[in-house]
Amino acid sequence: MSHTAHIRSHRKPRRSASTIAMRAGVAGGVLSTLAVAGASGSANAAEPVTQTLELPTLTADLAAQVAQSADVTQQAAASYELQAERDAAAAKAAKEAKADLAEAKKKAAEEKKKAEEAARKAAAERASRSAERATLSASADTGSSDSSGSSAGSSTSTSTSTATGSAAAVVAFVQSQVGDAYVSGGTGPNSWDCSGLVQAAFKSVGVDLPRVSQSQSTAGTQVGLSNLQPGDILYWGGAGSAYHVGVYVGDGMFVGAQNSSTGVVKASLDYDPPSGAVRVL
Numbered sequence: 421m422s423h424t425a426h427i428r429s430h431r432k433p434r435r436s437a438s439t440i441a442m443r444a445g446v447a448g449g450v451l452s453t454l455a456v457a458g459a460s461g462s463a464n465a466a467e468p469v470t471q472t473l474e475l476p477t478l479t480a481d482l483a484a485q486v487a488q489s490a491d492v493t494q495q496a497a498a499s500y501e502l503q504a505e506r507d508a509a510a511a512k513a514a515k516e517a518k519a520d521l522a523e524a525k526k527k528a529a530e531e532k533k534k535a536e537e538a539a540r541k542a543a544a545e546r547a548s549r550s551a552e553r554a555t556l557s558a559s560a561d562t563g564s565s566d567s568s569g570s571s572a573g574s575s576t577s578t579s580t581s582t583a584t585g586s587a588a589a590v591v592a593f594v595q596s597q598v599g600d601a602y603v604s605g606g607t608g609p610n611s612w613d614c615s616g617l618v619q620a621a622f623k624s625v626g627v628d629l630p631r632v633s634q635s636q637s638t639a640g641t642q643v644g645l646s647n648l649q650p651g652d653i654l655y656w657g658g659a660g661s662a663y664h665v666g667v668y669v670g671d672g673m674f675v676g677a678q679n680s681s682t683g684v685v686k687a688s689l690d691y692d693p694p695s696g697a698v699r700v701l
Contacts, residue, residue, distance in 0.1 A: 586625040591675075594684075602681075602682070607619070615631060615665055616677070618633075621667060637655035637659050637662035641698060643698065652698065653667060658695065662695070668689075673687065
């Protein structure tokens with residue numbers, strides 16, 4: 421027997437084929453897993469590069485859209501504000517127009533009321549004058565039929581005139597027109613000029629006088645201003661060239677259509693001394 425027969429061998433025992441094969445499979449699987457992981461890692465590593473290249477483009481587009489949207493919003497806000505201002509102005513104008521219309525209607529109503537009141541007063545005055553004229557005409561007719569020639573009728577004014585007959589009727593006529601308007605060329609019944617009033621007064625007793633003051637100043641007998649009688653025609657200016665006429669009504673008073681400011685007035689001879697006088701009646 422060899423002296424080494426009982427000494428164990430120091431060599432590692434041989435591995436079996438199955439063990440080697442199993443280990444090879446495990447190694448292959450591990451390598452495959454690593455390969456897949458590596459490939460996946462490579463793909464994931466490339467992705468940020470792609471995103472990094474595309475982000476600037478996406479960011480620029482988004483900024484443009486935001487800016488455009490802001491502009492549209494601003495324009496819409498300005499449009500709404502302008503419309504609101506227009507609506508407010510229209511409402512204010514409508515309110516003012518309504519107030520003006522109400523004020524105009526109020527004034528129109530007031531003016532209408534005043535006009536109606538003036539018309540009523542004028543009608544009452546005309547009726548009063550007509551009644552006064554009728555009474556005076558009747559008195560004048562009575563005086564004219566008095567064979568003794570005594571006074572049978574007189575003026576109803578404050579004058580103490582002793583005019584009789586037709587002269588009294590002339591005096592009454594002109595005094596009943598006191599307060600009427602002066603209108604150039606006026607011949608009545610409610611507005612007169614100076615010669616139109618004198619002509620109408622004498623026409624009321626059947627005497628036809630010329631229309632203008634120049635001719636009326638020579639229509640009768642010239643009389644002195646110290647010898648006046650009610651019914652005499654007074655004139656201002658020269659005989660034949662007079663620019664104004666009136667009627668003497670007694671007690672130093674006359675009636676005449678003076679001017680547009682005063683109308684027909686009864687005044688003292690001292691107020692406007694005449695140049696001369698003529699007697700027709």
